[in-house]
Amino acid sequence: MNDKIILGIDPGTNIMGYGIIFAKGTKISLIKMGILKLNAKKNQLEKLQDIYETVSQLIMEYTPHEMAIESPFFGKNVQSMLKLGRAQGVSIAAALTHNVPVFEYAPKKVKMAIVGKGAASKEQVAAMLCHIIDNFHQENIPTMDASDAVAIAYCHYLQNSPKIKQKESSSWANFLAKNPDRIVK
Numbered sequence: 001m002n003d004k005i006i007l008g009i010d011p012g013t014n015i016m017g018y019g020i021i022f023a024k025g026t027k028i029s030l031i032k033m034g035i036l037k038l039n040a041k042k043n044q045l046e047k048l049q050d051i052y053e054t055v056s057q058l059i060m061e062y063t064p065h066e067m068a069i070e071s072p073f074f075g076k077n078v079q080s081m082l083k084l085g086r087a088q089g090v091s092i093a094a095a096l097t098h099n100v101p102v103f104e105y106a107p108k109k110v111k112m113a114i115v116g117k118g119a120a121s122k123e124q125v126a127a128m129l130c131h132i133i134d135n136f137h138q139e140n141i142p143t144m145d146a147s148d149a150v151a152i153a154y155c156h157y158l159q160n161s162p163k164i165k166q167k168e169s170s171s172w173a174n175f176l177a178k179n180p181d182r183i184v185k
Helices: 044-062 078-097 107-115 122-132 144-159 172-178
Strands: 004-010 015-024 027-037 066-070 102-105
Touching (some): 004 044, 004 144, 015 044, 027 144, 044 078, 066 078, 102 107, 107 122, 107 144
């Protein structure tokens, strides 16, 4: 994988998280993370317009090579799922309008990639990112939505990294043996 900027999006209609990472070989650095607060707006269409404009602005400012977004998940509240699907859709439309390829990842896949278990808490994911990504510090996280967006971007990096894809690197023991600098003492 060549040097790459990846935009991660944790879609939402109350709070949307975003995270931008830079991958230079196996070194990952945080460029920016933040949130878009939408809960003050009552009109759904205005929220969708803000999401579209924010994602477009991030793309124009940071020129990511790819965008990773959390994929839809099934829930009991149909209205919530519909609203989330719309937020995902306008985020994807903004990326495609700017010719940025889009990749979707299920929440459990992201957690599995970062922590090693799909049922990990948001706090566990954020704590692990502190050890993996340069410039990522828990005290700088505005909300877990921003942290989740960084995790989505990092998951995308892992899914497309030839070094990580190798069969011999599939266990934690092999990963730690090859990456002693990632062990926290």
